[in-house]
Amino acid sequence: MSEIRLAAETRTEFGKGGARRTRRAGKVPAVIYGHGADPRHVALVAHDLAHALRKGGANALLTLDVEGGEQLVIPKSVQRHPIKGYFEHVDLLAVRRGEKVTVDVSISVTGEVVPGGLVNQENTSISVEADATNIPTGFEVSIEGLEIGSQITAGNITLPSGTTLITDAESLVLAISEAPTAEQLDAEVAEAAEELGIVEDAPDSESEGDKSGDADKPAEDSAQ
Missing domain, CATH: 2.170.120.20 (Ribosomal protein L25, C-terminal domain)
Incomplete structure (x- = not known):
């Protein structure tokens, strides 16, 4: 697995308001944790993060350039908006070379x-x-x-x-x-409909419609 380098900056704003401002700036709020150290709050460029995850997958190995140093991490939890799909927050696990995860x-x-x-x-x-x-x-x-x-x-x-x-x-x-047969599928659909209390109305037959129409038709005068 190749390493992907990303720029990161330390976040000083927290809470929902701070996270919204970070996202409006085109960045993703993230937290780095692991190895018993205090969590580090950073922001990643959303476009760069998306590219890294497309290239490296869900377990992409990332090298973050933050505060003049480097931190090796892997994504542990990626939260995306359920409808719009943008990144809401990312949890990153700090790792070391040679470490098992x-x-x-x-x-x-x-x-x-x-x-x-x-x-x-x-x-x-x-x-x-x-x-x-x-x-x-x-x-x-x-x-x-x-x-x-x-x-x-x-x-x-x-x-x-x-x-x-x-x-x-x-x-x-x-x-x-x-694979189930067509008859088995029909039976499963009917059973499910019955459990849900769905009753399908039988369509009126053409003959019944014709009869009712004839009954409403006035009788012709035999003398004409």
Whole structure:
């Protein structure tokens, strides 16, 4: 994993008002903690942070230039606005070279599912311990050729050298089950609707509409 260098400045304003002013200036409020030291409140340029996370992923290794010194950190918690998507706050964990850290690493699924099969992914990440400067960016799990009934657990995922699995090895990552038929899907929808008390009105038949229309039609004069 390559290091990404970011400029950071010490924050002197705190609370919601200070955070809003920081964000209006195009920066993100952040806190650096770890190693038993007092938390350090800093601000990062929002554009640069977004670029770093796109390039390095959720566990990007960041070198912060702050107050004439350097601090190696990894993101621990990134809070974004639920609607607008901008960064609201970031918690950063201070790390040292050669130090082991525990992180969650994402899992991506590759390959085509067997015909008639359905992929049920139970976990999208696993927890591992790795060197702070060599954190895996992600794990790929291939489902190519897996038959219905196959399962992949955390212990089945190949880890790079120096990385240790923290998640229970028996924890289910994904399973290949038999895809439901159209009839089964219809039955599930009907059952769900019944549980919610939804009653679908049956449409009036065309014949009933015709009969009612004929009944309202005045009788023709036989003499005409």
